[in-house]
Amino acid sequence: MHAFDVLGDPVRRRILELLTDGEMTAGGLCDVIRREFGISQPAVSQHLKVLRDNGFATVRPAGARRLYAVDPRGLREVDSWLADFRRFWTPPLHALATELARGKRERRLRAQPDVTDRPPDDRRDA
Template identity: 50%
Template sequence: MDPFSVLSDPLRRRVVEDLARGPRTAGELTARAREVFAVSQPAVSNQLRVLRDAGFVRVTPQGSRRIYELDRAPLAEIDRWMARQRRFWNDQLDALDDSLDSHD
């Protein structure tokens, strides 16, 4: 699944945002997601699996707990794509600014 598809789901985006602040247990992520989205525990587990399979998170077992940590590689891919788009829009906006200035 491409990174944009992964982040198209609001629950998965929230998990990524939570993990950007640091590692979390599966229980913490589940509690937060259930609080915000009112979804079942199996639904949260499914979304965590999608994030893991897509390479957005790494999971480390710690006794009976699972610790989730953000893997920034897919986010770097998105950032590279956005940088290319930003260049295009910056050029377009600069041209518009020049055009508006010339009409003053």
């Protein structure tokens, strides 16, 4: 299955979002997904299987529990595919960062008192 087919499903995307904060139990994931999407526990298990089988999630046993985590392998495939498209948004983002920095600098300079605005006896010579 192609990475975008895996990520095309909103349930699987939500599971990955939940896992970005760290490991979660299968039961914890199931509770959230069932509440948000109204699907059964077996359906959630199938989504977890798709994520595991396609390199987006890992699972490890911890006693009677199964802990899921993000597996970066699947995300690397997405990142690689997106590499050719970054040229469309990277320069505008750099330009935006430059303009934000320029605006911060101008606000900072406006907030500083101007030495020439003070009476001559208040001016300090360096």
